[in-house]
Amino acid sequence: MPTTNEQVLISVKDExxxxxxxxxxxxxxxxxxxxxxxxxxxxxxxxxxxxxxRTTDFPSxxxxxxxxxSEIKVTPKAAPFEFYSAKIRRFDFQIPVKDSEKAxxxxxxxxxxxxxxxKEQIRATLADAAQTKLNAIQAKAKGKTA
Amino acid sequence: MATPSSNEQFVGIAPKxxxxxxxxxxxxxxxxxxxxxxxxxxARGATNLEESTTTPGLxxxxxxxxxxxxxxxxxxxxxLKAIAQLxxxxxxxxxxxxxxxxxxxxxxxxxxxxxxxEAVDFAGTGGYANNPIxxxxxxxxxxxxxxxxxTLCYVNQDNNYGLPPENNGMFxxxxxxxxxxxxxxxxxxxIIPVGSSVEFTIS
Numbered sequence: 001m002p003t004t005n006e007q008v009l010i011s012v013k014d015e016x017x018x019x020x021x022x023x024x025x026x027x028x029x030x031x032x033x034x035x036x037x038x039x040x041x042x043x044x045x046x047x048x049x050x051x052x053x054r055t056t057d058f059p060s061x062x063x064x065x066x067x068x069x070s071e072i073k074v075t076p077k078a079a080p081f082e083f084y085s086a087k088i089r090r091f092d093f094q095i096p097v098k099d100s101e102k103a104x105x106x107x108x109x110x111x112x113x114x115x116x117x118x119k120e121q122i123r124a125t126l127a128d129a130a131q132t133k134l135n136a137i138q139a140k141a142k143g144k145t146a
Numbered sequence: 147m148a149t150p151s152s153n154e155q156f157v158g159i160a161p162k163x164x165x166x167x168x169x170x171x172x173x174x175x176x177x178x179x180x181x182x183x184x185x186x187x188x189a190r191g192a193t194n195l196e197e198s199t200t201t202p203g204l205x206x207x208x209x210x211x212x213x214x215x216x217x218x219x220x221x222x223x224x225x226l227k228a229i230a231q232l233x234x235x236x237x238x239x240x241x242x243x244x245x246x247x248x249x250x251x252x253x254x255x256x257x258x259x260x261x262x263x264e265a266v267d268f269a270g271t272g273g274y275a276n277n278p279i280x281x282x283x284x285x286x287x288x289x290x291x292x293x294x295x296x297t298l299c300y301v302n303q304d305n306n307y308g309l310p311p312e313n314n315g316m317f318x319x320x321x322x323x324x325x326x327x328x329x330x331x332x333x334x335x336x337i338i339p340v341g342s343s344v345e346f347t348i349s
Contacts, residue, residue: 014310014311016250016251016310017251018250018251018252018253018310018311018312020306020311021253022304022305022306022311023306083306083308111310113308113309113310114308114309115310117309117313119347121309122245122247122309122313122347123200123347123349125307125308125309125315126242126244126245126307126315126317126349127200127242127349128308129242129304129307129308129315129317130240130241130242130317131240133240133302133317133319134238134239134240137238137240137298137319137321138237138238138321141237141238141297141321141323
């Protein structure tokens with residue numbers, strides 16, 4: 001939830017529009033000016049609980065240069081967040097445009113896991129996840145005693 | 147005795163009397179009938195637990211309860227119950243209860259957790275130790291003496307475990323410095339916007 005002086009700049013959702021609160025990711029906002037070889041990173045950091053909150057808006061483009069495009073890149077971190085692919089949204093000739101004031105720029109990531117799973121797929125995925133979690137807590141415990 | 151909420155009506159007769167039931171013509175597609183037994187017993191939550199075919203000793207089920215209103219929002223309330231055994235004894239367990247799949251775009255929020263951990267204490271103070279699931283809940287081992295669990299003991303809800311975010315995997319997580327065992331009686335309530343679908347798949 002944004003505090004009183006914060007606003008949502010970016011929301012990270014799935015293709016159906018569900019806010020992906022558990023998915024940890026990094027983001028970068030880049031401005032590419034005409035006749036410049038590389039884009040300039042104007043903002044970057046972590047996506048926390050599905051949103052990027054800031055007290056300031058996306059920075060203005062340089063008045064002296066011609067903006068070719070701006071891009072927002074969202075990249076999910078490694079396991080267990082690998083079920084979504086990275087995404088880039090490009091805005092030609094302008095800085096990022098929010099889809100709404102409430103959600104900022106919607107970044108809808110493609111889901112790479114099993115869509116519309118049947119009962120057997122659900123049970124198999126539950127079993128895999130339980131084993132992954134068990135390995136994680138055992139590794140953590142081992143680290144404490146090592 | 148349970149009371150129907152203000153936006154619902156009681157349709158019923160008397161216990162042990164099998165009269166003809168006539169429905170009101172003021173019904174709509176949201177009509178759900180309370181049975182007299184439910185009202186009399188104040189029945190709340192899942193009462194029919196399915197047996198897992200893959201996890202020995204696991205029984206679980208989800209049932210709809212009386213809706214609740216939070217400000218201007220209406221929520222359906224559901225109850226998850228499960229009975230599980232954490233054994234044979236080990237230092238860590240992650241037991242998959244099942245999956246709660248909800249309507250597209252919806253999240254569930256757990257609002258109550260009455261989960262009980264039961265351990266034997268025959269060679270300690272005698273009998274059984276029953277206490278809420280948490281760090282410090284009493285568990286036992288081959289000595290039949292109950293002791294507090296010293297690392298992890300909770301129910302995990304995960305909607306990012308390899309299936310779409312509408313699928314909520316439910317797991318019991320428990321860990322101690324030494325091997326232990328116990329029984330777990332899961333009893334938790336969750337809410338979701340009224341009218342959303344909820345489907346439970348036992349592990």
